Amino acid sequence: MSTNLRNILLFTIMGALLVAVGVIQSANVALAILNLCLISAIMTLGVNIQWGYAGLFNAGVMGFAALGGLAAVLVSFPPVPEAWAVGGSRAMLGAVTGALSIVLAILAFKMIPGGRRLRGWAAAAVALSGVVLMRFILDPAVEAIEAVEPARTGFLGGLGLPIVFSWIAGGAFAALAAWGIGKIALGLRSDYLAIATLGISEIIVYFLKNEDWLARGVKNVNGLPRPVPYEIELQKTLWVQELAAKLDFNVIELSSIIVKLSYAGLFIVVLAIVFWLSERALKSPWGRMMRAIRDNEIAASAMGKDVTWRHLQVFVLGSAVIGLAGAMLTTLDGIFTPASYQPLRFTFLIWVMVIVGGSGNNLGSILGGFAIWFFWIEAEPIGLAVIELLTSGMGEDHALRLHLIENAAHTRLATMGVVLLMVLRFSPRGLIPERGK
Amino acid sequence: MTDILNALVLLANFVLVPGLTYGSQLALGALGVTMIYAVLRFSNFGHGETMSFGAMITILTTWWLQEKGITFGVLPTALLALPVGIIATVVMCLLFDRVVYRYYRREKANPVTYLIVSVGILFILSGLVRFIIGPQDRVFADGERFIMKARAFKQMTGLDQGLAIKTTQGVTVVTAIVIVALIFWFLNRTRTGKSMRAYSDNEDLALLSGINPAKVVAITWVITGALAAIAGTLYGLDKGYKPFTYLGLVLPIFASAIVGGVGNPLGAIAGGFVVAFSELLLTFAYKRVIAYLTPGDWIPEGLVQLLSTDYKLAVSFVILVIVLLVKPTGIFSGKTL
Amino acid sequence: MSFLQGGGLYGGYGGADILHGCSIGVDKGEVAVVVGPNGAGKSTAMRALFGLLDLREGSVVLDEKDISRLPPQERVTLGMSFVPQNANVFTSMTVEENLEMGAFVRQDDFRPTMDQVFSLFPVLGQKRSQPAGELSGGQRQQVAVGRALMTQPSVLMLDEPTAGVSPIVMDELFDRVIEIAKTGIAILMVEQNARQALEIADRGFVLVQGQNRYTDTGQALLADPEVRRSFLGG
Numbered sequence A: 001m002s003t004n005l006r007n008i009l010l011f012t013i014m015g016a017l018l019v020a021v022g023v024i025q026s027a028n029v030a031l032a033i034l035n036l037c038l039i040s041a042i043m044t045l046g047v048n049i050q051w052g053y054a055g056l057f058n059a060g061v062m063g064f065a066a067l068g069g070l071a072a073v074l075v076s077f078p079p080v081p082e083a084w085a086v087g088g089s090r091a092m093l094g095a096v097t098g099a100l101s102i103v104l105a106i107l108a109f110k111m112i113p114g115g116r117r118l119r120g121w122a123a124a125a126v127a128l129s130g131v132v133l134m135r136f137i138l139d140p141a142v143e144a145i146e147a148v149e150p151a152r153t154g155f156l157g158g159l160g161l162p163i164v165f166s167w168i169a170g171g172a173f174a175a176l177a178a179w180g181i182g183k184i185a186l187g188l189r190s191d192y193l194a195i196a197t198l199g200i201s202e203i204i205v206y207f208l209k210n211e212d213w214l215a216r217g218v219k220n221v222n223g224l225p226r227p228v229p230y231e232i233e234l235q236k237t238l239w240v241q242e243l244a245a246k247l248d249f250n251v252i253e254l255s256s257i258i259v260k261l262s263y264a265g266l267f268i269v270v271l272a273i274v275f276w277l278s279e280r281a282l283k284s285p286w287g288r289m290m291r292a293i294r295d296n297e298i299a300a301s302a303m304g305k306d307v308t309w310r311h312l313q314v315f316v317l318g319s320a321v322i323g324l325a326g327a328m329l330t331t332l333d334g335i336f337t338p339a340s341y342q343p344l345r346f347t348f349l350i351w352v353m354v355i356v357g358g359s360g361n362n363l364g365s366i367l368g369g370f371a372i373w374f375f376w377i378e379a380e381p382i383g384l385a386v387i388e389l390l391t392s393g394m395g396e397d398h399a400l401r402l403h404l405i406e407n408a409a410h411t412r413l414a415t416m417g418v419v420l421l422m423v424l425r426f427s428p429r430g431l432i433p434e435r436g437k
Numbered sequence B: 001m002t003d004i005l006n007a008l009v010l011l012a013n014f015v016l017v018p019g020l021t022y023g024s025q026l027a028l029g030a031l032g033v034t035m036i037y038a039v040l041r042f043s044n045f046g047h048g049e050t051m052s053f054g055a056m057i058t059i060l061t062t063w064w065l066q067e068k069g070i071t072f073g074v075l076p077t078a079l080l081a082l083p084v085g086i087i088a089t090v091v092m093c094l095l096f097d098r099v100v101y102r103y104y105r106r107e108k109a110n111p112v113t114y115l116i117v118s119v120g121i122l123f124i125l126s127g128l129v130r131f132i133i134g135p136q137d138r139v140f141a142d143g144e145r146f147i148m149k150a151r152a153f154k155q156m157t158g159l160d161q162g163l164a165i166k167t168t169q170g171v172t173v174v175t176a177i178v179i180v181a182l183i184f185w186f187l188n189r190t191r192t193g194k195s196m197r198a199y200s201d202n203e204d205l206a207l208l209s210g211i212n213p214a215k216v217v218a219i220t221w222v223i224t225g226a227l228a229a230i231a232g233t234l235y236g237l238d239k240g241y242k243p244f245t246y247l248g249l250v251l252p253i254f255a256s257a258i259v260g261g262v263g264n265p266l267g268a269i270a271g272g273f274v275v276a277f278s279e280l281l282l283t284f285a286y287k288r289v290i291a292y293l294t295p296g297d298w299i300p301e302g303l304v305q306l307l308s309t310d311y312k313l314a315v316s317f318v319i320l321v322i323v324l325l326v327k328p329t330g331i332f333s334g335k336t337l
Numbered sequence C: 001m002s003f004l005q006g007g008g009l010y011g012g013y014g015g016a017d018i019l020h021g022c023s024i025g026v027d028k029g030e031v032a033v034v035v036g037p038n039g040a041g042k043s044t045a046m047r048a049l050f051g052l053l054d055l056r057e058g059s060v061v062l063d064e065k066d067i068s069r070l071p072p073q074e075r076v077t078l079g080m081s082f083v084p085q086n087a088n089v090f091t092s093m094t095v096e097e098n099l100e101m102g103a104f105v106r107q108d109d110f111r112p113t114m115d116q117v118f119s120l121f122p123v124l125g126q127k128r129s130q131p132a133g134e135l136s137g138g139q140r141q142q143v144a145v146g147r148a149l150m151t152q153p154s155v156l157m158l159d160e161p162t163a164g165v166s167p168i169v170m171d172e173l174f175d176r177v178i179e180i181a182k183t184g185i186a187i188l189m190v191e192q193n194a195r196q197a198l199e200i201a202d203r204g205f206v207l208v209q210g211q212n213r214y215t216d217t218g219q220a221l222l223a224d225p226e227v228r229r230s231f232l233g234g
């Protein structure tokens, strides 16, 4: 009961903080923060499934989030017929060749008789010749595709479906990648797993940044269709104008609030579903076994549990949730920017959320996602206010004062570090600790 | 004959010289990571930011020196400022050890906890650095720009291809050689160095031999801090200082340390050069080299490049992943200094 | 009261106690041997004497001084030396470096001591620049003992020094142990090869479940039919 009260209190404080921003800054700012809080919470739930349930350190969050973003582009952007005409089939053939050569390389490794070393070299040879063949097929197609109106498209485009479908596709993309990564990397020691997943996700992001034919690379894909109405449209409707008049509100601002609220509604539904499923999984025999494995891997495998297989399951599930959140993020932004998937923002910050919230506790993850995102954004105005207060004794254009004010935004990085270290030291189980431990 | 020479000079100019420079920078960085791993037994994600911090202090000192009208002749003034950067970084490392890491040592925390703690320090340092010097690019190399200019080389040798060596490249390689020699002398010839190796080899037995763990840990941070400041400064001198690039350096540095066998200093150095040369050799366009080496006027049609230069950094990630998957102990397998 | 005496020791590794009041002691120039079944707490008792374990109760006295609260490094400076059961050499370091590390706490010239070790174990002199990890099991044990001797200790504690070596090497090692004891050093040794060890023991302790079951001279224990039946295999 008292823990319940405590949790309610914590979430109430969080809500009050958001409301305070709504009052002090503006409702628009508060809602913008809320929407990203919701997405962060989902991403955090995904990492929590891996780390909290199973103790797997996945430092590749950014890669899975980027795959989710890619899904948003490939599902929702209308196809570019000219690009398909000049190189579509050839590009597909190239992609199939690439996939086939990987499959063949794996088969070679598994089937060819002989020692590990020999099979390794054989697989490498197969893979390498496959890559050469793929480049031979793909390169001309890529050149042709990228030449199609490079300022606007220069890529194949997507399927032109409603963008909400991409949320599922994003989960599927990430799950598929996680399956492959998990297959090869999950046997590694915990810190090596972290380094390997970070490395692989960097490769994924590099790929997305450079393969322009796929999603325009660093030229970004913008103008993705929305699952909610546009502000301009809303402003023209009668009910919005009437509502604005009744509330004595600016129409433009009101329309933007309505858009953000619609997003928030969608995101809350997804968060609720993911949370419910995560809780079900955690409390099921499967979840109990996961935690048993986490707490004592040796004992669990001695009892005949297939630890590797369980780890693969949990890794795939958690990554799927991250991919889902990644697709939602790109949907909200309306733009896919591969260069934005930086480890600091997309891997380490999410980790801070999980740990501050409470590893192993889903409610904690949600709270962590909210609280950390909130302070990630609000640390800037708060830091600025603090610095202005501290330097108010100095002259208006004192060089030090100006310098500090100019760089105030960076205090948020340091703040995150301090928060993380404080929680690890003084409350290592987080704001809402794991139950039954 | 001149064709062969031209081809060699071409390779030297675009692969050998940059490879030696970048390799030296990576080797120094990897040496720091490996030291921490061998003695404190965790992967320090904060090492890149530690390098950045050292470079920043050096830059601030360089500016101060330049303001006072003090320069270092043909060499970069930053070399004069480097000791200040080293001392500040060492102090910073010792401070973080005292207030943060020591607690986890006493708790006998597992490596992942340390790793997460080092991420916390990464955040703090990256915030601190940007707060103090700002996020902008800083070029702070002064003095003579080139040891050898491409044009001078052409005139000197009469070849078509030029070989350019920047002062910063020369300084980087020479400094790296001196530092590495010093480190190996320290580890293999001095009592304190040997006690560090002993501690890294077998902590319990070191304790039984009367080796003081607190002292070993402190010396490790001193060396790591110094290495980080030097590596960070050399990298900044050579490529220009941008705070955000140092986080990106962490993975190539890990790759270098792991390729060589993390915990093994010799491996860290070898790994640095393996990574640097792989990046360059895989993304170098061999077109002109082949044109020189084949008889007649034939020139290959494409660039004859294995990978586009866009993927240069990705090469180190691929190496990292392959080594982790195929032979996680690295070339010179070992966990000890 | 012996030169080194642990009395009424209680303690363990954080969980339940492993030691339940055992008492072990040895005098200078003596060989004392601790035997007992696997898991009896012999190694734990040695660690407790050396301060590698937090004692819940009991005391350790060296040369009439209570050292129960001293950290291991300071016990090294007081003249105690310990060869643990496992991982008792620096594998990546050469034989000579191992010995040098043994002498780490010494400020004076340790060369003569190193020469003594080399004359005690001639094979180590031949292999002085080889990494200890490349040596055979018996040679490693010699390095381990040699390292422990480098501080010129007054008490040498050995935990199963003959584990995994051939019977010939074992006899050889026991001879060296007697030789060392004759120089006036107190030797406290845990042994699996109970019969052979008790043969050379001035004192023997039979430890069971962290308690002394029998305590007597080595010869007396060998003669005791109870001890023979239960612990020496008839």
Ligand SMILES: Nc1ncnc2c1ncn2[C@@H]1O[C@H](COP(=O)(O)OP(=O)(O)O)[C@@H](O)[C@H]1O
Binding pocket: C013, C018, C036, C037, C038, C039, C040, C041, C042, C043, C044, C045
């Ligand atoms: N590091 C340790 N942590 C926890 N328990 C231990 C540890 N080392 C030994 N034990 C336990 O203490 C008991 C005594 O072990 P030990 O002293 O090694 O026995 P012996 O040396 O007589 O064979 C055993 O039950 C063993 O499982």
Ligand SMILES: [Mg+2]
Binding pocket: C042, C043, C044, C085
């Ligand atoms: Mg034992």
